[in-house]
Amino acid sequence: xxxxxxxxxxxxxxxxxxxxxxxxxxxxxxxxxxxxxxxxxxxxxxxxxxxxxxxxxxxxxxxxxxxxxxxxxxxxxxxxxxxxxxxxxxxxxxxxxxxxxxxxxxxxxxxxxxxxxxxxx
Numbered sequence: 423x424x425x426x427x428x429x430x431x432x433x434x435x436x437x438x439x440x441x442x443x444x445x446x447x448x449x450x451x452x453x454x455x456x457x458x459x460x461x462x463x464x465x466x467x468x469x470x471x472x473x474x475x476x477x478x479x480x481x482x483x484x485x486x487x488x489x490x491x492x493x494x495x496x497x498x499x500x501x502x503x504x505x506x507x508x509x510x511x512x513x514x515x516x517x518x519x520x521x522x523x524x525x526x527x528x529x530x531x532x533x534x535x536x537x538x539x540x541x542x543x
Contacts, residue, residue: 424510426461428533431481432497439493451500458504458535471512476520477502478536482528495523501535510537 435442435450479498483489505511512518520540 423536423538424462424465424467425534425536426458426465428457428461428501428535429530431483431531431533432494432499432501434497436497436499437493438496451503454500455504455507458501459508462505462508462510467508467510471506471509472518472537472539473512474518474540475511476522476538476540477505477511477514478522478524478534478538480524480526480534480536482526482530482532482534484527484529484531489525491523491525495521498523498533501533505535505537 433450433454434440435447440447479501481489481494502511502514506514526534
């Protein structure tokens with residue numbers, strides 16, 4: 423199992439409602455990938471990529487505003503892709519990974535990603 427905490431919410435450029443230029447979206451993707459890869463290395467991940475895993479993504483917020491969960495699922499894509507690039511997941515397809523998305527109260531905005539091996543996805 424591995425758990426990483428990113429000190430922000432997923433990039434707004436990946437919201438399904440975003441109308442951002444492709445270059446800004448590409449830059450946001452690279453930053454998100456690098457952030458995930460660095461945090462995975464910091465955790466000391468040295469195992470083989472998981473064939474089957476459960477990925478739990480929890481977004482932490484410090485206010486009571488209403489948020490649209492399905493938009494945040496889309497915004498989390500570069501983080502999930504970063505797990506593949508970091509060697510945690512062999513693939514992020516539905517054959518290999520199950521997902522759980524949730525919210526939690528926090529003192530600051532954050533995204534916690536937990537990856538658990540499982541026998542089959």
